[in-house]
Amino acid sequence: MHKYLFLLFCLISAPISPLCAQEYRVAIAVARIDNTIKxxxxxxxxxxxxxxxxxxxxADSIVFKNREWYYIRKDGRQGLYDRDGKVVIPIEYDRIEQLSGYLFLIEKDGKKGVFNTDGRKILDTIFDEIENKGYEWSDKARLYVRKNGKYGLCNERGEYLAQPIYNEIKGNFYKLELVKDDGTDYLLSFKHFVSDGITILHKFVLETDGIRSKDFYIFRKDTLCGLLDEEGKVFMKPQYTKLVCRDIGYRFGTTPWLIACKGNNYGTIDIYNNVILPFQYKSIRATSIVGCLAVETETGKRFYDYETKKFINDYTFDEYHTSDLYTAIKKDGKTTLISNDTKKMMFPYKYQDVFSQFHHPYFCVKLNNLYGLVDANDKIIIPIMYEDRLWITCGDKIVIKKDGKYGIINLKNELLYGMINHIIVAYNDFFDIYDSMKENTRLDADLNVIQEAKK
Known part of the structure; x- marks a missing residue:
């Protein structure tokens, strides 16, 4: 083959005389005859x-697929050759299907097995079902097998990771739940078996130096929770009624914190079971505010800054709701905002509710069931006099409702459109006016009619 390709290269590179042209055609023909189906x-x-x-x-049929494999059917059986003419799978199976770039499913007399691309049978045809849960491009396989109604798991070498004794296999790549009649076993990272009547609740990762990491698993046995390391060994014996980790206190080279509950009291610990916050609180929750926990004390809920290891004592609250830049906190039916950056209260508890405005430094406030706009210093921008929430859209425009009628104002509270009896709905760059008696009207951001909108 090599001499023919060399001849072909030389002929293509040289000027083509009538004699050379004839030789050129011969070379092409010879190259195409190599591994030829006739x-x-x-x-x-x-x-x-x-x-x-x-x-x-x-042969009854020969099909060349993926520029690599010859699927051959002969006398009712199928086999596989590679593009070099080497036998990969002998012609003795009812069906051949590619499972991945490295594996083929074979079937014979209703039973399934697996060959690899080197021509080695890694699983005999003894299974009712085989499914590859690994990546198609990877040479590492995760083969779910079913035999006699039970499920098991094999690797790419045909070795059992879990014997086919399970009713069901659930979970994902780092934690598989192997369910059987008398309980559930776990397989961690397809390597480590865990049983002994435990339930794995959650996994978290400890980054040791920005490159290497260690996996830890929160588990429950009977009614108490503890920690397993990445090999499934007990790292912290079960002793807490609740254990939660959400990368609290996460930094390279530092120890994650966990929220723990002992009896009815909450505290925080590190993975070595050192107490950070004592077990004396009604509840502790992780928040979306960077560096903060919500801790419920006898006097109310407070934020605890676990970076400075101090409580924020400026305020307490009953509930909170966090957005990107601000958190609304509520106490005794009144609401205010704090900055997620500074953790400072922006104005006193005085409003029924407060809503942040996207991309604008203003807030819609509700007082006595009416709505207006204030800025971060609680200065009134739009008087608190309207019947629906106010949202800034189309630059500086706001749809309002007052006395049952609708209009559009700007940030100076100047009426730009209306008041009318028909509902006005604002979008990012246009308004729709809904009229049950005729076609709806659509206005652009400058309040010009741009089309008759469908109902």
């Missing part, structure tokens, strides 16, 4: 490696 006079198919090397004769 149809014989009897209607059967042949696979030739060279013009004088017949690999397969009297």
């Amino acid at each position: 149809k014989a006079p009897n209607g059967k198919y042949q696979l030739w490696k060279h013009p004088d090397s017949l690999l397969i004769d009297n």
